[in-house]
Amino acid sequence: MKKFMNRAETLVAESLAGFVAAHERLVVFGADSRFVRRRNLRPDKVALISGGGAGHEPMHVGFVGEGMLDAACTGHVFTSPTPDQIIAAIRETDRGEGCLLIVKNYDGDVMNFEMAAELAAEHRIATVIVRDDVNPSGSKRSQGRRGVAGTLVFEKLLGAAAEARWRLDDLSALGEDLNDRIRTVGVSLSGVTVPETERETFVLNEDEMEMGVGIHGEPGRARLKFATADEIVETMLKAILKDLEPKRSDKLLLFINGFGGTPVSELYLAYNSTRARLQSLGLTVARSLVGTYVTSLGMAGLSITVAGLEERELSLWDAPVNTAALRWGG
Amino acid sequence: MKKFMNRAETLVAESLAGFVAAHERLVVFGADSRFVRRRNLRPDKVALISGGGAGHEPMHVGFVGEGMLDAACTGHVFTSPTPDQIIAAIRETDRGEGCLLIVKNYDGDVMNFEMAAELAAEHRIATVIVRDDVNPSGSKRSQGRRGVAGTLVFEKLLGAAAEARWRLDDLSALGEDLNDRIRTVGVSLSGVTVPETERETFVLNEDEMEMGVGIHGEPGRARLKFATADEIVETMLKAILKDLEPKRSDKLLLFINGFGGTPVSELYLAYNSTRARLQSLGLTVARSLVGTYVTSLGMAGLSITVAGLEERELSLWDAPVNTAALRWGG
Amino acid sequence: MVSANAALIGGLIEACREVIAANADHLSELDRAIGDGDHGTNMRRGLEAVYAERNRLVQLPLPKALEETGLTLVMSVGGAAGPLYGTLLIEIGRQLAGATGQIDFARALEHAIDAVARRGRASPGDKTLLDVLYPVHAEVVRRAGLAGISEQAERAASLTSGMKAMRGRAAFLGDRSVGHVDPGAKSCSLLTAAICRFLEEQCPA
Amino acid sequence: MVSANAALIGGLIEACREVIAANADHLSELDRAIGDGDHGTNMRRGLEAVYAERNRLVQLPLPKALEETGLTLVMSVGGAAGPLYGTLLIEIGRQLAGATGQIDFARALEHAIDAVARRGRASPGDKTLLDVLYPVHAEVVRRAGLAGISEQAERAASLTSGMKAMRGRAAFLGDRSVGHVDPGAKSCSLLTAAICRFLEEQCPA
């Protein structure tokens, strides 16, 4: 797999440098370039900090800005950032109202953010662990749900709430609440090549797909025969709806997310199919997002996220946002 | 190549239906779903109409909206729309101030738009043919330059000017003028599979790249050894700068465009490398855009566009735009 | 009862549709080498659209039927081939319709080919379908038989392989376009051959 | 002159760094099967960071050196392995530092392993590096020789192949994780073996 890069070791740093330069009106590097933060931090506001391995761009750096994150820490490809990065971000963005850490549910991320919070104990810190992946196994002892594309929805809603000067406790409660109402399932048509190892994470035949994948190019829960868009959508929605059990009165947010190697036109086709199916079940799509936001390097594939939102969350969703990757209102 | 679709014949229509549904606040289908137009057409304004084959999404439909296009006509994959679509768009969007057709310089597009203009001769129509591709052959008799990613810049600037109520003649003159000041060169790391034929347009080895490609998955001007990002950028910039000859006092717009299969992180890395190189030559990057906007289905690769803009164009660039794919200001 | 005119028009439509359907993959294959790989698909879509309208078309006098067929191609093919083949048929139809007295098919064809060249801003040797149309016209002028026209078309299409493309997508390849037969030239020779074959069957020598 | 302490710490660092460098590709390969393919890269990055600081570390008393090494791992590895290996060394160091009178390495190790388990919310049989750490601790308790510990670590790593992962990325695979050796367990057994080998060379029997 050919990649635009100079050396695997400097790829993340060079890419981030480009990101910060391209969006210099919105963001700057934090101390020692260990994280990216808003150019203008707001007073009296809880600081929202997220982060994770590189390879998911535009997440999270693309969500730094007004109405969303205050800072994002990026690790090596598919590798959690280290606590020193997170601590530096906490120190630089906490304006006295405390920090909310938004962490995707992967052991590496959880443990590194946790160590950072322990080591920066002089700050008021709360953590939301995003768990939006459907969990067909349903097993209690297992890890349960991953944090995947639904993370965008968490960061948008919590970001808008923080901008509206919600307090740390309330943000934390909203985050917990959202974990019951946002579900994602992903399908992939190819593995990915991690730059430093130069081998594909898995190899699929022309007639195969991986169902139930995360965003690290890892194998999914089952390898299935490739099928038509309508059939794939049906399989995915079945898993989501069984888990989410939306009511006909619910207002749904439907988010089709590309993993990096899927053309925009196919994402809209998948959106069309998903929306039609939801409507045929009597469900209402009240808000929509289609695009390549939470990626797994250049993986071909997409995820479907469905969120059941109440009026309060709908207006948080509609609230102005001004980041590199997500921008509306204002 | 696996694609999210149901049938090749309905792929474009289904994808467009999804697009219109996802962005129902911004756009609607024109008569018989033959084109996509702004939901709210403005009076006293020249209508801007563009279009081309499908497979370049989000262009052009993603650029329909305030500050950019009034309508976009989409053909089959890599196939110009037919004159009936264009005529329908002209009839529905012309509010008496005439229509500007923005056409990429491909014989198919040029001829179909030309026939449409002839058949809709009762309207005042001007045409801008976008020619931003570098032309290293320099041959006069040949086709010269293609219209590629720079088309976005044309549509943004002309869109802002039309919104500011420039007259048809002035828009047409601006378009002509831009043709001398916007240059693009593309490199691709893979061919593409056209859905209806199911074969890759060309096949590259692991150590090869096609330099000087357009946006139809066609082979480029030369097949070169794959190289580091810095080396690739150097080759591309050399071709652009030789052609554009910017002065040190110029304010440059630098636009890195992904062809559909290239991760966002690599686009930013390429941006970083390109910007550094321009700066080392004493040139100033005044505006930047990085993203997947003008695609060739899921082709891996990217293009670099450099535009020398004057104050007037800089403010047209900064003017508010509210479309599905490009949004700022306002 | 089917009129002679209807049989002629219907037969021509049928023959053209068949030859394109049978060769669509091959045409796309040629287009993949130096274009974007869709010429077969484009032509098939056009001929299927014409076929779908055959009941209407066969009712028309031949000149009008040609013009309407051309318009249908324009509105269904898209890409470069649509306006080019469309212009060809529209112009032949108009020339024949406007002709007073003796109908001179060679003159009508010449006018139409010129219109195609203007539409495409193309000249002989540019590696396009014109490089089949001009030789075909020459054969028509020197009243070669149907078989001769057909052979000449095929030969002309092969000759495009040696040309460097100056128009169409292939032109962007520069010298790399040499060594490949032009897809539009090929479809043009296939259609010519199919028409000649059909006409031969209708009025054997 | 190099002190005995400095030689010990420096030697341990060197031995660990070497075994990881030599096996990084293999570890990533194991991680690709049931994780995200970076465990070797992560571990190598950590050990290189420790190696880069060896001149500072060898000056410290052993407990402090262990703690600082752990911190360096935490701040350089990232991923799951960083906090886990980091916690292990930090806690061993703190336990040894806090120990009064007779130093009980087995107790220190037990405390540290418990801290790792808490950090990872993991239990024996979850198919993680703990499935090597627990057996290693058992061998230490029963005062098996260095060779015995080393062998036991290797055996324990192999046994993870039969387990279904309940923690880490592999847990998302469910039953599909069975049949593969856990990469963290493997790195842990490799490090154990390297340390035992080094210690054996230092104080033969």
Ligand SMILES: Nc1ncnc2c1ncn2[C@@H]1O[C@H](COP(=O)(O)OP(=O)(O)O)[C@@H](O)[C@H]1O
């Ligand atoms: N400007 C032109 N003048 C004459 N013929 C042309 C011109 N451009 C293209 N052609 C013909 O059209 C053919 C390509 O048609 P097609 O593949 O259907 O359209 P597109 O190039 O838009 O994909 C070429 O092989 C060539 O014969």
Ligand SMILES: Nc1ncnc2c1ncn2[C@@H]1O[C@H](COP(=O)(O)OP(=O)(O)O)[C@@H](O)[C@H]1O
């Ligand atoms: N929660 C956990 N508890 C204990 N060990 C874990 C846990 N999660 C992961 N591990 C260990 O870490 C190893 C993976 O490390 P590594 O690949 O470096 O990190 P990541 O999974 O973040 O990519 C696993 O093989 C496993 O041994």
Ligand SMILES: [Mg+2]
């Ligand atoms: Mg990892």
Ligand SMILES: [Mg+2]
């Ligand atoms: Mg085409």
Ligand SMILES: [Mg+2]
């Ligand atoms: Mg073509």
Ligand SMILES: [Mg+2]
């Ligand atoms: Mg890993």
